[in-house]
Structures are given as structure tokens and as C-alpha cells.
Amino acid sequence: MTVKVAILGFGTVGEGVYRTIQSHERELEALLGKKVEVAAVLIQNKQKERNIAKEVLITTDFNELINLSQLDIVVDAIVGKDPAFNYLKQAIERGCHIITANKEMFAHHGKELLALAGEHQVSVGFEATVAGGIPIIQTLRQLLKVNRVGQIQGIVNGTSNFILTEMREKKQSFADALKLAQERGFAEADPTNDVEGFDAFYKLMVLSRVAFGNEPDWKDVERVGITSITSELIEAADQFGFRFKHVVSIQKEGDKLIGSVRPVLIRKSHPFYHVEGVENALNVYSDIVGRITLQGPGAGMFPTASAVIEDLVYVSQSNHDKKLEAYSVTEAIPSSNGSFNDFWLISGLSKTELSPSIPLVEQLSDQTFIVETTKEEILRKAKEYSSLSYYPILDGTQTFQNKKECITVSI
Template sequence: MSVIKVAILGFGTVGEGVYRTIHSHAEELQTVLGKKVEVAAILIQNKQKERDIAEDVLITSDFDEILKLQELDVVVEAIVGKEPAFSFLKKAIEKGCHIVTANKEMFAHHGKELQILAEEHNVSIGFEATVAGGIPIIQTIRQLLKINRVHQIQGILNGTSNFILTEMREKKQSFAEALLLAQVNGFAEADPTNDVEGFDAFFKTMILSRIAFGDEPVWNDVELEGITSISNELIEAAENYGLRFKHIARISKEDGQIKAIIKPALVDQSHPFYHVEGVQNAVNVHSNIVGDITLQGPGAGMFPTASAAIEDLVYVCQNAPSQKSLDKSSAFKIEEKKKEVKEYWLVHGVKDKLLHPGITWIDQTSSGTYIIKAEKKDVEHLALQQKPLCYFSILGNSEMINKQSLAI
């Protein structure tokens, strides 16, 4: 074929961004792929709405019309929700099309099935746009896995939550005020549940897990918590120690098991996420040879996400279909059980400073709020004893804690 024919499913922010980028970067795409890329069809919901789309493009709300096209090479999916996106992509694969998706919820639920189906039909799947917007983290991990083996991934994967926490700290806004500003600016949906309760970051973490470890944790075992519990009082207490709240997804493989934690944490100035502000995303990968790599960039928006989808378009057209992206053979096996270690924590809501052999009380930041050093199990035990106590791990080398700590 001398032309690569593309269909775009959905013409919202991402879908329109993909369409506009294909047109604005037509020469670059032809140079890289050796063929012209043309948008043959676009699937939309409302055919009456005016859109700036070329007249020779099929505009339809019926996916079957797209499937009937004789020449169709790649389907780019930018629809919200598991269905009908999953059903559409299955049919596209069965037709023999490569697919590119930006749909993290759908791919977290059905990525394995789509990968198996793609291998059966000798086509490729691109899904860089499902995680961290314009940050090429999936391709980076794929490159690392050729020789390196990943130990742990940490990520700020939701720009809305990061924006809210930044506004609360910098402008002393309440959670409700910062959320409203995020909605006004288009960073948060009218229903922000997926963002502020951590579900969006959860879906992205499951996708990263399959790339890094070839499998994912049991979903019900994942520690998942959003940012709705973070108050101005907590942010101020953390600032006294130069600490900042971030909503961080952490995933690792220990003792043969994949473990994931997706919840607010505190970072000090030594941590690579300390200066990640606003709607920015960041991902830190720790592997056995290269050590730590951190990628940072815009996590959402028309062109950052479209950029990832376009790179995937090039990827699926250039690469052999049977990729090892979801193959368990790439998982890094850790046979030695990781020992529990004492960490620094900020605990809030303490009623009684109980004597506990596993807990060192470092400092009291405000009424009922303390810095402690303890193993996780001891912090969890304290929280059970003194409900509704909340606690947050402190990530980094914590040198400032050592310098500022006071005997209590």
C-alpha cells in the first residue's frame, strides 16, 4: 500500500488532536513511514454538530460503516468508557487493522484479551496514550526491558489531582475551591470521581504493571485512596518540614508478588516528584542496571495525548505484531523476600501518644499531628487503635527530618 488509511473513533479532545496532528505533520509522517497517512473515517456521536473536517472523510455515527471500508489500516480509539470501545476494537482487529487506544479504563480491563486477539490476527496494538499523556513511559520501559529488569515504578499519573494539591498549597485554597478551578480550566470533569478518588491513576497503574512485570496485582488487594482527605491543616503541617503532598502510584514485585499502592504521600526535596506541579505527570522507573530514570511532562490535553497516539501510530505501522509487552516472560523475578523497614510517616488525628516498641515519636507538628518512624504494620496498628487516624508515608532521604527532629 502507498497510503496508510486511518479511522478515528471519537472526536473529542483527543480524537480532534489526532486528526489535526496527522494533517499538520503529514510530511514528517510520510518521511518516517515512507507512505502518506490519510484519515479515511471519523466516528462521532452527533452528526449535526459542525466540525472542521475535510469533505472526503467519512463522518458517521455507525461503526459498521467504517468496517465496510475496503482500505483501512489503523483504527485510533479515543472514546470514554469500556463500551462500546472494547467491542469496536475487537471488530477492528478481526478485520485485520492495527489499533491505537487512549482509553485507560477500557485497556486496563480488556488489554490482555485485545493483545491475545491481536496476536492471533497478526496486528499490533499501541497504547502509549493510555498512561501519563505525552510522556513516552511505555516505550521507555519496553527499551529498558531488553536488558534491564524493573524493580519499582512510582508515578504521578493524574494531572487533575496534582493540580488540586498544588493550588491548595500555593494559594491556600480549600479542596472544594481548587476542584472548582480545575473544572473551570477544563482539567476536571463535571463528575471528578475518577480523578480525585484515584481510579484514573489505578487504571494506568495496572497497565504499567503489565508492561513492567508481565502481570498485575489482584485488583481488590491494591491500596487505593484518593486526595479528598487532604486538608489545608495537613498541607500546612507538611510544609513545616519542607514536605509536599503528591498523589503517587507505586508498584513493585516482592517475594514473587506484585504489590501496588495508589494514595497520597509526602515527598521531600530529594525526591524527583518534589517539583512536579500543576497538571504535570511524572514517572520514576528503578531498574537493576541503569538505576533511576524519571520522565516528566504534560499528563493531559489535546496535543500531549495526541502526540502519544501519533507516536503509537508510527509504532504499530513499523513494528512486528507479536510484541512481548504483556508477556509474563519479561517479568523480573525477585526470589528474596524484602524485609520490612522503618520509614518516616506523618500521622494525623492522634488522640493518645501511646508507648509502642515499634514506633519512634520524632516530632509534633501541630495538635494531633506527629512525625513518627515505624514499620508500616505498626502504623496500621496505631490507626486501628485510634480511628479515624490517617497516615502518609514520607518518600525521599528525609535528611530534613533528621536535622529538625526533636526529642519529645
């Protein structure tokens, strides 16, 4: 018997999947007891030369692909919501398993695709939608069999992480670091999705559904990009051993899911401190195992192809837990809703504009401070002063020292 696969798109991800199926033919056959063959590839431009075997159908017409006499799995390596969503619906209705690396489409339509797949008794693989080669979806599936997840934090956009790394290590401006990311192929000509946090936002919604069975109201999720971070801010933070990272976070407080996508400051004790360049990392807290961190390549031809191939094995095997195919509401670890003080780096105010309700811990420059206060107070001040930029300092222990005293802060 043979597993017949169709690949939608032959860019970086699509080509990586094709080449991996070719190079790991024996391993896949030994694992599945069947040969895995690429039966068709959907492309946009027939004139472009591609290194694809002659027996593979190469077409610009999805109808030609979906009507093949045998088709078992459809892999979506297209960018954007449409036409990918429509194609995958047709594949499910035909009785094919589907695998997608398309985070924007899956954030918008994943729930519908999973429900439709359940009706047609097929499986959906979406490991590659979140963090490239890091197996976070499979890890969460395994954890959720026993553990209750309390919080997930992650660096899930390699472009933003690369830019912040370059700015700190090479003392570059944001514009220069972005230009280098574009030259190396890490950033698109229009980098908005990456640097303004949309890409990370979509990935956070996928994680939320898997971990908690639901997602927060999209309009309530704080989404802040990295464009406000200057070389001066990075240098000021570096004085105390802090590094800027663009972090997604999701947790359940009472009955409400709280999500954010924003730059934060971390210190050496945090597991994300050494996550540099285009690397991704995810930190999951659950009630039994505690905190675990996964780190690895978050993008690229073969890391993403690895996630797709793992899903290919997953959907091809009949012994996985079908109950975890769809999103189900999970019980979260109880969390307090009360306000409590946090530590923040704030910029854009003079010392006289700080209110008495925002205690000053350290002054780094004329308009840059480390303060201890609640998020509510920070948000009130941000409404009062549009010039204010604020960055939370994540957990760890940091000593702040000024002329008067030494304060040890447990965050």
C-alpha cells in the first residue's frame, strides 16, 4: 500500500516537505508500513523550473489535484487565509487528512476545519503553524492527558527576535537591523506581520485553543510590536543585564483567558535569555510537571518540514487519541485576579510626570526609569501621556542599586 500526498504550494515550506519525503522514504515506510509518495504539487507559475520527479502531477488547477483517483493527505504550504481555507475544506470533504503550516488561515478557521474533519472522520495536523521545528502541539497534547496548563509564554517570531538580537549585539538601529533581516531572507519586503506582532498573535490563538480549549476575544488581546524599541532603550536595559524579547503569553485567570503579544524585559535567570537570532522558544507551566521549556529553530525549509512530516506520521497512524483532535475546554490552574505590583521599564516621561502612585526604583536616563507598580496604574498613565512606552520585567530576581539603597526584587 501507498500513502499518496498532495502539496499545496512549492515555496520554502512546500519544497522542504517534498525533499524530506524523498530523502526519508525508507524511514517513513518502516514507521508506517507503507510507502509515502508525493502524487501532486499545486503551483502558481508553470514556467518556473522545479526539481520535481516526472511522475508527480504539477498543476495550477486545484480541481485537477483534488480529483486524483487516490489521494490520502493534503499538505497546505500556502500563505494567507484564501484560497487555502477553501482548498482544505474540499480536501476534508473528499476524505483526506490535512496538514497545514498556515498560521493566519488556521487562527481564523482552525475551529471550523477541526469540526468538519470530525464529521468526515479524518485528522488535522497543524504543528507547523506555531514554532517551526519545535514540537509544541504534540507536547501540549501529551501534557493535557494528565496535566492542567496554567500559562504559556513564547518567542514565536524569528524575525523580531533576530532584529532585537542584532540591535543589542551590534549596536544597530531598528532600521538597520530590519534591513539586514530582509537581506538574509528572514523578513519580507513588507515586514508588518512580523514586527507589529500579527504573526505572533495568530500563533498565540492556536496555542490558546490547544491548551485551554478556547481563545480570548481577539480585540482584548494586547498586541504591541517592536518598532518602539530604540538602541538607547536596549543600552539602558543592558546596564542591569536585561534583554528585550518579543513574547506571547496566554493564561487563565478565573473564567477569563488573558493574552498578550509585546516586548518584555528578561534577565539571565529566565529561560528565554539566551534565545537569540531566529531561534524560537516556548515555556509551558502545568500543575504536575511544573515549567518546561522547548527551544529550537522556528522557521526555515527543513525545521518547518520536520513539523509537517511529524504530522504526516501522526495523521497516518490510527492509534492516536481522537478526543484530542478537536479543541476541548480544559480546567486551568486556579489563578488570582487581584492587582499586584510588577516591575516595569518605562520611557517617554520626565521624573516630575511620574505620579506618587508609581514608586521609582531606578532612573536610567532623563526619561527612562524602572518602576514598581500595578499594570492598571501603568495603563492609566499611558492614557494620560501618549508618549509613554512601557515594558514589563518578567520573572527572576534582580538587584537594583542606586545611591540610596539596594533593593532585591523577586518578580
